[in-house]
Amino acid sequence: MTHQPSPPPPAPPLVVVMGVSGSGKSTVGAALAADLGVPFTDADGLHPAANVAKMRAGIPLTDADRAPWLDAVGAELAGHARTGLVVACSALRRAYRDRLRGHAPATVFLHLAGDRAVLADRMTGREGHFMPPALLDSQIDTLEPLAADEAGTTLDTARPVAELVATGAAAVTGTEACSR
Template structure:
């Protein structure tokens, strides 16, 4: 079931809290690119979630092994700590995180946190991964990412955006659907 689109009035105001966007999706869906553009356009802080992975996780993925839930919990806790620090400080932000399972999103969910799922077909994402250079996540793990992915449910705070669009079009859609502007807090 597709999550119900929410306006900013129905999301950040209704849910309260300092706005944080969690840009989620499988590896290669464009999270980093879209998050950077969003943060730049909004004037918000940005955190690349991959930078918060423990070294053991990076080594495991680089060797072609998928992460387990036990591998992911410390990483998710680091992302949650970033969210908490920003909300306590009243600083809106954008953070990337695959957030593939609902229980991972539940670990990150707080008042004011909205998920943006960049959803694309396996062929689209596989093509992007094949062209990506210098990332520790090998294309061979894409299957495990899609196998793990649990799309946003209608009762989760967030939206689904078609990742087949250009990054600029994706950002424009996100800004429009959440009614966000540079002055929105």
């Protein structure tokens, strides 16, 4: 009798929970990582000190400011290819997501999208974060939603965190059809 080898287990997911400030990236990302059994990283912690200082001062970052940060986030993803990883990262533009995929091509994006008023209210209510509510409009203006050819899905931030996590986990593991 010939025995067929078992297929290899699927690779652990590499996920970026993306969106503008106040969309819930850190909250949803940490809960999603726990649900998937993979580590979590908040990309805010990978910003160079100069970027944090600019944002604290209410100055939007330029693409040149973001480049080393995006490379650090991409390296973090690539370094976790064997363990999987969920990263909370704004990833607002297609070019930024392409840069991340340049480091870790299997990355899937979950875009948390929501109403501007709700986002502004969330930002105003949080303490100890360097991103001031005054920069929300610059982030909204910069945002390029996921394109049809990008691996990922868009989720409405008005939904409860548990529902976002369940839908996000199903999307990244392929256990449920994704919709944009």
